[in-house]
Amino acid sequence: MANYTLIVMSDSHGDREIVADIKEHYLGKVDAIFHNGDSELPSSDPVWEGIRVVAGNCDFDSGYPDSLITKFPGLTVAQTHGHLYGINFMWDKLDLFAQEADADICLYGHLHRAAAWKNGKTLFVNPGSVLQPRGEITEKLYAKLDVTDDKIAVSFYNRNHQLYPALSQEFSR
Template sequence: MAEYTLIVMSDSHGDRQVVENIKHYYLGKVDAIFHNGDSELESKDPIWNGISVVCGNCDYDSGYEESRVTHFSNLTIVQTHGHLYHINFMWDRLDLFAQEAGADICLYGHLHRASAWQEGKIVFINPGSVLQPRGEVSEKLYAKVTVTDDKIVVDFYRLNHTLFEGLSKEFSR
């Protein structure tokens, strides 16, 4: 039985220190760390060593990829910022992108709203924003995702690494 732990953050908008703090806290303790774009940092910044990062609509460095696919033995994760899929208006394009990649999990950002939901077999996760949260939850958050053979658990954490109660979700695989 395989188990994976993932850390997912997004929309740090120039705050290198918040990315560094999360990276330092988890690097070597989890299977992967993701940043879903709008870092506003250089793509060659050493901060990205050990972090899977994609381009957001506020990232003007051409060194970033628009999307990434990460494979584990029994898990496929797709990652994008979301703006290129027009997620402010519809989910169809993001869903199709995830389906075409055979994803189990689709990570996205852009909306600055922490959420997790499932469509078919795919779990969609927006970790919120570590700098500028929007919507009904005004906490700066990131997500910790635990994946087993039969479930995906998504928990949201504050920047001091304490669980934010009430947003946790569990999905069947």
């Protein structure tokens, strides 16, 4: 039985305080916390203890991996920033990355736009940016994923940990 709660943030661009706040709010209460890159913080920063973090195009510290695959019993999560997969122009390379990982969920950032969509068996989630949102949604957001055997509920929250309901969705597994 797969029941997991995941927190996903991205594109904090030097705002260490929001990373620490989200971590403090959820650490020990969820199964994993992810940061999809462009933190602009040193990879050795203690804030990363307990957070799975990847490199973004604005992270020049070589201590970050370009991607991570996290496996839980009954759930595989592929994570990357997205810039190395050309997501500004097409989704094919990111989709191939997810397929090669046999991912149930593929986390990405880079675009600063909150989104959740499914292709094949994989749910793709961009939590938006906790500092610099782009596009029609101007709220600074992160995502919470509640995973069961049957579905994945994706909810977006603002920096005050309040639900932003307009984007929340459920996807069958």
